[in-house]
Amino acid sequence: MKKVVTFGEIMLRLAPKDxxxxxxxxxxxxxxxxxxSNVAVSLANYGLPVEFVTRLPKNDIGECALLEMRKRNVGxxxxxxxxxxxxxxxxxxxxxxxxxxxxxxxxxxxxxxxxPGSIDWKSVFKDAHWxxxxxxxxxxxxxxxxxxxxxxxxxSEMGLTISTDLNYRAKLWNYGVEPETIMTPLxxxxxxxxxxxxxxxxxFGIHPKGLDVHKDGKDVTAEAFLSVCEQMMEKFPRAKKVxxxxxxxxxxxxxxxxxxxxxxxxxxxxxxYQITHIVDRVGGGDSFMGGLIYGLNTxxxxxxxxxxAVAASCxxxxxxxxxxxxxxxxxxxLMEGDASGRVAR
Numbered sequence: 001m002k003k004v005v006t007f008g009e010i011m012l013r014l015a016p017k018d019x020x021x022x023x024x025x026x027x028x029x030x031x032x033x034x035x036x037s038n039v040a041v042s043l044a045n046y047g048l049p050v051e052f053v054t055r056l057p058k059n060d061i062g063e064c065a066l067l068e069m070r071k072r073n074v075g076x077x078x079x080x081x082x083x084x085x086x087x088x089x090x091x092x093x094x095x096x097x098x099x100x101x102x103x104x105x106x107x108x109x110x111x112x113x114x115x116p117g118s119i120d121w122k123s124v125f126k127d128a129h130w131x132x133x134x135x136x137x138x139x140x141x142x143x144x145x146x147x148x149x150x151x152x153x154x155x156s157e158m159g160l161t162i163s164t165d166l167n168y169r170a171k172l173w174n175y176g177v178e179p180e181t182i183m184t185p186l187x188x189x190x191x192x193x194x195x196x197x198x199x200x201x202x203x204f205g206i207h208p209k210g211l212d213v214h215k216d217g218k219d220v221t222a223e224a225f226l227s228v229c230e231q232m233m234e235k236f237p238r239a240k241k242v243x244x245x246x247x248x249x250x251x252x253x254x255x256x257x258x259x260x261x262x263x264x265x266x267x268x269x270x271x272x273y274q275i276t277h278i279v280d281r282v283g284g285g286d287s288f289m290g291g292l293i294y295g296l297n298t299x300x301x302x303x304x305x306x307x308x309a310v311a312a313s314c315x316x317x318x319x320x321x322x323x324x325x326x327x328x329x330x331x332x333x334l335m336e337g338d339a340s341g342r343v344a345r
Contacts, residue, residue: 001297002129003049003075005160007151008036008137009111009144010054010065013282013322015091022092022101032068033322034087035134035167038283041323042290042312044073048297051075053124057110061086072323078124083110091282094252100281104171112141119147121154130293131155134165135195135203138182139172145182152189165289166195168202179203187236192296194243194289197228206231222246222260222269229262240264241296243306245288245313246272253278257317259288259310261302268303270310273339275317287316287324291331304335311335 011034016025040052052074056062058081065086069076087106094100106112125131131151138145155162164187173179183203187193200206209227229242241263248256258272291312295305311334316324 004130006036010034010037011087038286135167163192166199283322288313
């Protein structure tokens with residue numbers, strides 16, 4: 001299979017250990033991760049050739065982020081260097097009825113200061129057949145948004161399949177533009193769109209017909225999300241598949257997890273998993289996207305591709321850190337119904 005390319009920001013994650021609050025912390029655990037780098041790690045872990053493109057500062061911290069990608073067999077041949085700092089985010093991990101918190105410190109990061117023309121996209125996409133980006137990247141800065149648009153245009157001209165995870169982040173859209181103005185032209189180039197009802201509403205004003213999630217206080221069902229899929233395909237006619245994850249948040253430690261995919265004619269729904277003791281939910285959507293790209297490129301059956309993505313993401317919730325390190329064998333074992341967690345000897 002030809003390679004997959006992902007583009008976005010990798011950050012330094014600093015988190016108090018053992019569910020401590022920020023105010024209790026005297027030390028922080030270090031992880032490197034970000035939406036698109038997490039997808040790249042998943043794909044490399046499944047044996048797919050993958051290249052991660054970003055902009056890093058030429059200092060020791062930037063080198064650490066680069067080494068993390070190389071350690072996971074992710075290609076870094078097209079990483080560019082510049083700027084003074086790596087973006088940071090602080091994570092306070094919740095438990096039971098206390099939700100997790102994220103504080104961003106990524107203003108003026110190397111990636112936030114990227115400008116169009118920094119990356120030779122024709123060289124990047126030369127041997128690739130799939131390009132993935134997320135809504136986080138254009139939310140960082142106008143320069144990142146313009147560079148992302150530059151990328152999808154070249155990827156489209158070269159015949160790549162283009163996917164996005166809409167990933168609305170309210171804390172990032174702060175450089176004076178409306179998300180819809182930026183996201184609409186970007187998403188118009190996409191063949192595969194992942195996003196939940198909040199992403200569709202915040203980016204495009206699209207919401208499930210007959211259901212106000214915040215007012216009604218209900219989780220969106222597969223049936224309710226069908227109207228979102230139909231509206232998304234009407235707005236973005238190039239899209240061949242619209243997908244969402246269905247998370248039921250019983251508590252910060254206990255979620256239900258499933259997914260649905262619509263191809264314009266048929267709605268596919270996965271089994272629902274009970275994740276009763278979450279280790280780390282950060283990167284859950286990225287692990288789903290990585291599993292979905294792998295599944296769509298491996299299985300002829302869309303139902304099996306969706307099931308792989310959901311099972312892979314279910315396992316990610318048991319793994320500390322941003323990236324999913326579950327193997328294909330472990331994912332397929334869970335897909336076949338073995339959730340026993342017995343010791344393998």
